Structures are given as C-alpha cells and as structure tokens.
Amino acid sequence: MTKQDELKNLETLLFEHTENENYYLTHSGSYSKRYEATYTERQFIDGKEVLMIDVGDLVHNPLHIRKDSRYTFMPFHTYRNINLNYIYSGKATYFIDNQEITLTAGDICFFDTQVVRAKMKPVHDDIIINIVMQHDYFKSLLTLDDKNLLTHFMSQTLYSNQSHNNYIIFRTGDSPQIRSLFEDLLLEQYKDRTYKMEASKHYFSLIFLELIYLSKQEDKSLIHFSDSSSNTIFNVVNYIEQHYQTTNLSELSQVFGYHEKYLSSLLKKSYGKSFKQIQIEKRLADVERYLNTSTLPISDIAERTGFTNLNQLYREFKNKHGLLPKAYRNQITGPGAGE
Known part of the structure; x- marks a missing residue:
C-alpha cells in the first residue's frame, strides 16, 4: 500500500x-x-x-x-x-x-x-x-x-x-x-x-x-x-536572539513600546538574565559554532557575531571557557586552523 x-x-x-x-x-x-x-x-x-x-x-x-x-x-x-x-x-x-x-x-x-x-x-x-x-x-x-x-x-x-x-x-x-x-x-x-x-x-x-x-x-x-508576562518576555528574548549582532536596549524599547529601564528590569525579573547577558551568550554560542565548523580568522568571526572589539571577545570567551578562542579551536581542530 x-x-x-x-x-x-x-x-x-x-x-x-x-x-x-x-x-x-x-x-x-x-x-x-x-x-x-x-x-x-x-x-x-x-x-x-x-x-x-x-x-x-x-x-x-x-x-x-x-x-x-x-x-x-x-x-x-x-x-x-x-x-x-x-x-x-x-x-x-x-x-x-x-x-x-x-x-x-x-x-x-x-x-x-x-x-x-x-x-x-x-x-x-x-x-x-x-x-x-x-x-x-x-x-x-x-x-x-x-x-x-x-x-x-x-x-x-x-x-x-x-x-x-x-x-x-x-x-x-x-x-x-x-x-x-x-x-x-x-x-x-x-x-x-x-x-x-x-x-x-x-x-x-x-x-x-x-x-x-x-x-x-x-x-x-x-x-x-496564556500568561501575558511570559508572552512579552518570550517575544523580547526571541528578538534579541534574532538580532543579537546589532540590537540594543534603545532599539528594543522602540520595537516593543516599553521604557528601557522597565524592559531591563522585566528581563532580569522574569528571565533571570540581563539584556547584555542574553546578547553575550548568543554571540559566544555563534563564536563557538564558527570555531568548531570553519577556518575563518578570529577577527572575521568577531565581526560576524557582533563583537566590535577583539579584546571584549577574548575577555568574554575566556570568562566562559577558561582559554582564548585560538586555544579552544586548537583543542578541536589542531594548530593552524584559521590563524
């Protein structure tokens, strides 16, 4: 059949x-x-x-x-x-x-x-x-x-x-x-x-x-x-994750019609994370993906993921992984990739 x-x-x-x-x-x-x-x-x-x-x-x-x-x-x-x-x-x-x-x-x-x-x-x-x-x-x-x-x-x-x-x-x-x-x-x-x-x-x-x-x-x-607060927070966090490279609190305020301070407080209270934490986590997740799957230079990865300052990328990445992006990549692919 x-x-x-x-x-x-x-x-x-x-x-x-x-x-x-x-x-x-x-x-x-x-x-x-x-x-x-x-x-x-x-x-x-x-x-x-x-x-x-x-x-x-x-x-x-x-x-x-x-x-x-x-x-x-x-x-x-x-x-x-x-x-x-x-x-x-x-x-x-x-x-x-x-x-x-x-x-x-x-x-x-x-x-x-x-x-x-x-x-x-x-x-x-x-x-x-x-x-x-x-x-x-x-x-x-x-x-x-x-x-x-x-x-x-x-x-x-x-x-x-x-x-x-x-x-x-x-x-x-x-x-x-x-x-x-x-x-x-x-x-x-x-x-x-x-x-x-x-x-x-x-x-x-x-x-x-x-x-x-x-x-x-x-x-x-x-x-x-059904819970209106969850509905709002879900849409806000989803927007951050979709536009994590460039968005900021001012843009969020305009898109969702809430004051910046209120949005910041709502995120922290209902989601347990600040706007900056959510954005950095999403950026770092994509940095890890590029390091795992590409040979792009780290400077290019930084640009693609919204890090305008390489020092900030190095600092945030080391805070999370305990090592710099190059060392992280070497552990996975071996020395030489994307240097």
Missing part, C-alpha cells in the same frame, strides 16, 4: 462515526460520557463543578493518543497530566477563564494540569487529536535542546510556576512538516504491530523538535503563552 493510500484510509477512519458519536447524534444535547461516568472525580473550583480526568493508560505507556468525540459538549474539566490538542481538521472552541479561545486546523495547544476549560460541541469536520503525556516523558522532551528559548519557557511556564493553569498555543497551520509528522503519528495508532509505542514516541519527539525549530522564527504570531 502506498503512503497516499494509507493517508486516504486514515482520513476515512478519522471521519467515520464511532459508537459514541452515533450515540451523541441520536441523543441531541447529551454530555460527554466522561461527564456521566461515576468513576470520574469531580471538584468545585471557583464555583464550577470540574471533572478531574485521569488517564489510566499512562501507568503503562508514556503517551495516550485518541480522537475526541464530536457532537457533544464537554463541560468544565482538566487533566492530571500535561495534555495536548492538535486540530487535524476544522476547529475547536474552548472557554478558559471566561474567555473564548478558538483553535483552527494545524493549531497545537499544550494545557498544564490545572487549566480548567469547557469545549464547545465539535461538528462533523472538527477532528481534534487529544494526547496526554506522562510527566517524566514530557520533561524528557524539554531536554532535547535545553539551551533553546522555547524549551526554557515551557519549563518555566509549565513546571517552575506554583500554579499550573497555563497553556501555550502554536499556530502551525502553514507548516507541512508538522502536518506530515502528525499524519505519521496517527497512522501508527491504527497499526497493530510490535514496537508501536516506540514508533509513536519517535514521531512525537520529531514533532516537538519541529516546534523548537518554529520557535526560532521571528513571526510573533506563531506562539502564544
């Missing part, structure tokens, strides 16, 4: 009615069966009855992947584990903190464990893929690139905060890579073969790596944090 035939079969499987969906179609106005289940714990949070959904399958598997049922309203609920929704087709509308949040085809949303939301009734074209993850598995994804801005912010937003009511939206509708990887992940779910879960973990890791790649783009509309 060709890949195209497999994808056609996948479409058929995703859009055909499940037993639950047939029930909801013939019992208009009925709530999700999760709501009616007596085994689902309920708590009252801010005056609302909230379903506390616990996915038992996670005891044995790091991922639980399913298609959400259409034609039924899902009352206020939350999951005890990190939960991801991917909109394969159509849209999904949620009510969170008295706000209506709509995701459209291609969007991905990570929900923390205390995000209380209700979901409006999906119709025929609304195919919503629901993925729940073990905590340890999700933490392992964050180590795929622990120096990346996105993984830093996801770790801060989802694990370091005392409250766990944050969510992160990725607007990936224009990414054919994300679409293709989710198709591969879903194809795996409908196969009955050995190592199915290992393959699923592989595809999901690739999806996460692609999100890391997308986070390096300058388009601010791609990623949205």
Whole structure:
C-alpha cells in the first residue's frame, strides 16, 4: 500500500462515526460520557463543578493518543497530566477563564494540569487529536535542546510556576512538516504491530523538535503563552536572539513600546538574565559554532557575531571557557586552523 493510500484510509477512519458519536447524534444535547461516568472525580473550583480526568493508560505507556468525540459538549474539566490538542481538521472552541479561545486546523495547544476549560460541541469536520503525556516523558522532551528559548519557557511556564493553569498555543497551520509528522503519528495508532509505542514516541519527539525549530522564527504570531508576562518576555528574548549582532536596549524599547529601564528590569525579573547577558551568550554560542565548523580568522568571526572589539571577545570567551578562542579551536581542530 502506498503512503497516499494509507493517508486516504486514515482520513476515512478519522471521519467515520464511532459508537459514541452515533450515540451523541441520536441523543441531541447529551454530555460527554466522561461527564456521566461515576468513576470520574469531580471538584468545585471557583464555583464550577470540574471533572478531574485521569488517564489510566499512562501507568503503562508514556503517551495516550485518541480522537475526541464530536457532537457533544464537554463541560468544565482538566487533566492530571500535561495534555495536548492538535486540530487535524476544522476547529475547536474552548472557554478558559471566561474567555473564548478558538483553535483552527494545524493549531497545537499544550494545557498544564490545572487549566480548567469547557469545549464547545465539535461538528462533523472538527477532528481534534487529544494526547496526554506522562510527566517524566514530557520533561524528557524539554531536554532535547535545553539551551533553546522555547524549551526554557515551557519549563518555566509549565513546571517552575506554583500554579499550573497555563497553556501555550502554536499556530502551525502553514507548516507541512508538522502536518506530515502528525499524519505519521496517527497512522501508527491504527497499526497493530510490535514496537508501536516506540514508533509513536519517535514521531512525537520529531514533532516537538519541529516546534523548537518554529520557535526560532521571528513571526510573533506563531506562539502564544496564556500568561501575558511570559508572552512579552518570550517575544523580547526571541528578538534579541534574532538580532543579537546589532540590537540594543534603545532599539528594543522602540520595537516593543516599553521604557528601557522597565524592559531591563522585566528581563532580569522574569528571565533571570540581563539584556547584555542574553546578547553575550548568543554571540559566544555563534563564536563557538564558527570555531568548531570553519577556518575563518578570529577577527572575521568577531565581526560576524557582533563583537566590535577583539579584546571584549577574548575577555568574554575566556570568562566562559577558561582559554582564548585560538586555544579552544586548537583543542578541536589542531594548530593552524584559521590563524
């Protein structure tokens, strides 16, 4: 069977009615069966009855992947584990903190464990893929690139905060890579073969790596944090990393509309680093890359990475590595390269 035939079969499987969906179609106005289940714990949070959904399958598997049922309203609920929704087709509308949040085809949303939301009734074209993850598995994804801005912010937003009511939206509708990887992940779910879960973990890791790649783009509309402070800081730090060679606090102030002193204070308080620290770290990372992969003279590397003063480069590099750039390069490539 060709890949195209497999994808056609996948479409058929995703859009055909499940037993639950047939029930909801013939019992208009009925709530999700999760709501009616007596085994689902309920708590009252801010005056609302909230379903506390616990996915038992996670005891044995790091991922639980399913298609959400259409034609039924899902009352206020939350999951005890990190939960991801991917909109394969159509849209999904949620009510969170008295706000209506709509995701459209291609969007991905990570929900923390205390995000209380209700979901409006999906119709025929609304195919919503629901993925729940073990905590340890999700933490392992964050180590795929622990120096990346996105993984830093996801770790801060989802694990370091005392409250766990944050969510992160990725607007990936224009990414054919994300679409293709989710198709591969879903194809795996409908196969009955050995190592199915290992393959699923592989595809999901690739999806996460692609999100890391997308986070390096300058388009601010791609990623949205529910916490407004995180949203601002993420965009500011992302701008610094994109323009690290030449940007300064004055430029940042003009781009984001904040006073220089306020921006400087916000970065230090929320990100734990000053503007200059972020800029120097990014410059040094690129200096290391050039030393590892090129024979460019160190003076050229300094110019390309924004160091207008060679002495500053030598000082900052030695502070980090304990040796000068030439000695660092000699350790890797041997004497003579790029002298």
